[in-house]
Amino acid sequence: MGDPLHPDDIRASDIDRKLVQDRLHVAHAQGLIDLAEFDARVRTAWDAKTRGELGRVVADLPSPAAPRPAKPSSARVAMTVLTRIWLSVVAFNVAVWGLLVLSTGWAYPWWIWFAAPGAVLGVLWWSGVGRDNER
Incomplete structure (x- = not known):
């Protein structure tokens, strides 16, 4: 039996190449690489045969940041505070x-x-005031 393969020697798939290309898109959008360098690196990525070669294409780039959760809108915060005050009273x-x-x-x-201010708050919540945009 031969020596075990090093992870960098494993063959790269098209999915691996696409992930590297997407990372290069982000780096270009952030101004980390210019268009000519982006083009050259994408070509290199699609010509890569192993994961080690793909890793070298993006080795000098910072790791992609995890997306931060969206902050609630100020309208949502205001509606939540008003509703809590009303419920407390x-x-x-x-x-x-x-x-x-x-x-x-x-x-x-x-x-x-x-009940009247509560009804107003209920109508505002029902109509979408304070609802997050992503939902």
């Missing part, structure tokens, strides 16, 4: 009303007046 008023009912027997349910 309603919960506090219902709790106070409940204690009053338990101690006196009956009290006007003034907390029901908070």
Whole structure:
């Protein structure tokens, strides 16, 4: 039996070559390589026979950065804060009303007046205000 193959000696597939080409596209878009160098490196990548040759094509380029999660929009943050404030105020008023009912027997349910702002918030959420663009 012969010596085991080094990972760099494994034959490169078209998928491997395409991945290197995509990485070169990113490097060109970021201004790391100019168009002539991009063209030469893509040609070299598609002529490569092994993964080691492909690795040398992009060896001097920084590794691709992982995509960062998108920040929530300011409208979404505002809607979330307003909704939490509204829920807190309603919960506090219902709790106070409940204690009053338990101690006196009956009290006007003034907390029901908070339904109107809640309905406005509900309509805004339903209409898409504060919804992230990607979704």
